[in-house]
Amino acid sequence: MMDLRSAFEDHIKQLADLILKLSSELRSGLRPAYDNFMGFFHAIDWTEPWLRGLMAFHVALLIVAILSRKHINFQMFLFLLALGGVYFAERLNRILGDNWRSFASQNYFDPHGLFLSSLWSGPLLVTAIVILINSLFSLCYLIVRWKRAELRHRARLSQNKQD
Known part of the structure; x- marks a missing residue:
């Protein structure tokens, strides 16, 4: 012990x-x-117009994703659009890094893509996650509706057999 x-x-x-x-x-x-x-x-100089436009774009995209939560096909389009934006982020970083003087006051686009990952891919992934969660809830709702319809159908069949 x-x-x-x-x-x-x-x-x-x-x-x-x-x-x-x-x-x-x-x-x-x-x-x-x-x-x-x-x-x-x-x-980061947050007063630059293109950064404000980028933030407004992400906010608008998130609002559209939330408001269109009952339109599954449109949500899937937004989901694929958001993931496509993340997929092409590396190319976008390279293009913006080559042409930053035409729209920005400093070069934010490093070779590793930290800036673009934070301010472009991150918000797109958040929107995609919101859409994914909404799709899972919609799927659960459809499964419940389907199961209820199946149970009603079985109840009608058993009631018809008894008559």
Whole structure:
């Protein structure tokens, strides 16, 4: 019994040490990420017209996706459009990187595509996820309707057999 108790206490001590290490890493690990995000945020000139237009486009696309939630075919078109935009993001980054002087005050389009991933692909993926979740809810609703119709049909058949 004493061996079991000492093994249990050792296990609790190890678990407490792991939790302390994890919490200290999380506390120190989130600060650099926050600093990097704030540096990225402040490096962008949010008053540029093309950036405002891009943000307005994403907001409008999300609103259209939410308002058209009962039109499944249109939603699938928007879903494919959003995923197509993400697919062509690398090419778009290259084209915009070559021609940034014609519309921007600085070159935001690095070879790794961080800027375009954050401000183009990220919002498109959020819209695609909203559409996907709506499609799953619609599918669940259709399955329930189908099952109810099947049960009503079986009830009519059994009632006709009894008559």
